[in-house]
Amino acid sequence: MKKLIFTIFGSTGDLTSRKLLPAIAKLYKDKLIPDETQVICLGRKNLNTKDYLTYMNDEASTELDLKTLEKIVIYHKMQITNSDEYDYLKEMIEIETQKDTKQLYYLAIGPELFFDVAKNINHANLVDKNNLNQSIIFEKPFGHDLESAKKINQKLWEYFDEKQIFRIDHYLGKEMIQNIMMVRFANRIFEDIWYNRTIKNVKIIVKETEGILNRGGYYDQSGALKDMVQSHLLQMLSLVGMEVPVSYHSEDVKNEKVKVFENVTIDSNSLVFGQYDGYLKEDKVKEDSKTETFVFLKASVNTPRFKGVPFYLMTGKKLDKKESVIIIEFEETSEQRKWNLPLSTNKLYIKIAPEDGVGLRFNSKVPGLSDGVEEVELEYCAACEAVGNMSEAYEKLLLDATEHHKSLFTRWDEIELSWKLIDHIKQKQLDPIIYKDYKELKTLIKDKLDVDMP
Numbered sequence: 065m066k067k068l069i070f071t072i073f074g075s076t077g078d079l080t081s082r083k084l085l086p087a088i089a090k091l092y093k094d095k096l097i098p099d100e101t102q103v104i105c106l107g108r109k110n111l112n113t114k115d116y117l118t119y120m121n122d123e124a125s126t127e128l129d130l131k132t133l134e135k136i137v138i139y140h141k142m143q144i145t146n147s148d149e150y151d152y153l154k155e156m157i158e159i160e161t162q163k164d165t166k167q168l169y170y171l172a173i174g175p176e177l178f179f180d181v182a183k184n185i186n187h188a189n190l191v192d193k194n195n196l197n198q199s200i201i202f203e204k205p206f207g208h209d210l211e212s213a214k215k216i217n218q219k220l221w222e223y224f225d226e227k228q229i230f231r232i233d234h235y236l237g238k239e240m241i242q243n244i245m246m247v248r249f250a251n252r253i254f255e256d257i258w259y260n261r262t263i264k265n266v267k268i269i270v271k272e273t274e275g276i277l278n279r280g281g282y283y284d285q286s287g288a289l290k291d292m293v294q295s296h297l298l299q300m301l302s303l304v305g306m307e308v309p310v311s312y313h314s315e316d317v318k319n320e321k322v323k324v325f326e327n328v329t330i331d332s333n334s335l336v337f338g339q340y341d342g343y344l345k346e347d348k349v350k351e352d353s354k355t356e357t358f359v360f361l362k363a364s365v366n367t368p369r370f371k372g373v374p375f376y377l378m379t380g381k382k383l384d385k386k387e388s389v390i391i392i393e394f395e396e397t398s399e400q401r402k403w404n405l406p407l408s409t410n411k412l413y414i415k416i417a418p419e420d421g422v423g424l425r426f427n428s429k430v431p432g433l434s435d436g437v438e439e440v441e442l443e444y445c446a447a448c449e450a451v452g453n454m455s456e457a458y459e460k461l462l463l464d465a466t467e468h469h470k471s472l473f474t475r476w477d478e479i480e481l482s483w484k485l486i487d488h489i490k491q492k493q494l495d496p497i498i499y500k501d502y503k504e505l506k507t508l509i510k511d512k513l514d515v516d517m518p
């Protein structure tokens with residue numbers, strides 16, 4: 065690829081300042097994308113490129129690399145729903161386009177606008193269906209339920225082939241999520257015990273300390289179940305629960321993930337919904353909102369490998385710490401059951417954030433004269449090993465999109481099946497309990513289901 069044109073629709077938002085611009089600047093600086101890269105940022109604000117970058121820098125959580133971005137970014141004010149306004153964009157892109165140019169269209173906008181934009185870029189002859197040098201990228205929410213997701217998808221398929229569509233779930237770009245298959249399938253010690261005979265339960269946990277920040281408008285319509293479980297947590301579940309794929313090509317891996325989704329059931333008696341105290345006072349939240357900011361649920365993967373193993377999924381805002389982790393707990397040994405000692409079960413921690421790595425906890429004799437036993441941990445810290453080389457999820461995802469690698473993006477059938485599960489839960493119309501802190505929720509889960517959550 066000689067040249068890259070990266071067009072961002074909705075470029076004045078949070079996603080662009082916090083994730084896209086930093087990732088693009090880093091990839092460009094590290095020479096991972098072409099020297100001839102052009103980033104066209106489109107938005108409604110009346111700004112010139114210099115003022116746009118200053119504005120985005122003020123909005124960003126960490127300072128942007130303005131020196132790099134000034135070389136490649138052009139801002140253009142445009143009403144993206146108005147097809148007449150695409151002429152300028154077309155002119156800009158056509159002047160720049162050569163045969164070997166990759167064009168990526170990033171929709172950093174609400175899904176209700178996807179169709180208009182897809183239609184407009186198609187009618188302006190900026191994209192041809194099936195041209196793999198032209199792709200569209202967007203993120204969740206992929207609709208707000210199965211029906212709406214289907215509609216969006218069908219409309220996108222009018223203008224793009226599935227091969228040209230990149231659906232981002234940024235968790236799939238995280239280092240340790242990319243590493244799950246490697247840990248599982250490239251290690252005899254794990255692969256041989258990845259069964260219901262030896263695994264007692266799996267906990268998939270994403271805790272956050274922040275509230276909903278300034279995203280009330282979106283979040284109040286969504287809630288933790290649609291915002292986090294439908295995408296990130298179910299994706300993690302599928303990687304832990306899948307069978308060995310025929311190959312590691314994107315389609316083969318996805319085929320196995322889809323089989324997991326087809327076999328997942330949710331125990332509706334296990335559901336715990338919470339809403340943090342103070343949520344109703346957040347900006348753009350309905351005063352009597354029943355939206356959940358916390359979810360706990362027990363799922364099962366009804367395959368021969370995992371039948372009978374509970375998968376506990378938990379996520380929430382305003383909890384005790386920011387942590388994303390998968391904990392695989394193993395059964396006791398038969399010897400262990402006979403001894404009357406305070407022994408722990410073995411646990412494998414796949415640590416996704418804030419640390420990236422793997423931890424294995426097991427029982428060991430207390431060193432020295434004592435006969436006591438203690439739980440110890442073997443630890444691998446991916447971030448420590450890769451000093452200076454750890455990439456942000458978005459760097460990996462954007463780089464893969466430029467190279468047309470689709471493994472870390474979701475396919476339509478994965479989305480379809482996960483929406484089915486979420487719609488099913490939503491039918492229960494559970495009211496959330498109000499929580500002041502995580503301890504209350506932890507106690508509630510223990511009392512209700514006898515499950516210890518960390």
Ligand code: BG6
Nearest residue numbers: 234235270272291292296388417
């Ligand atoms: C996003 C959700 O997809 O993931 C947010 O919309 C959430 O509500 C975020 O805060 C969590 O991502 P991370 O990478 O900070 O764990």
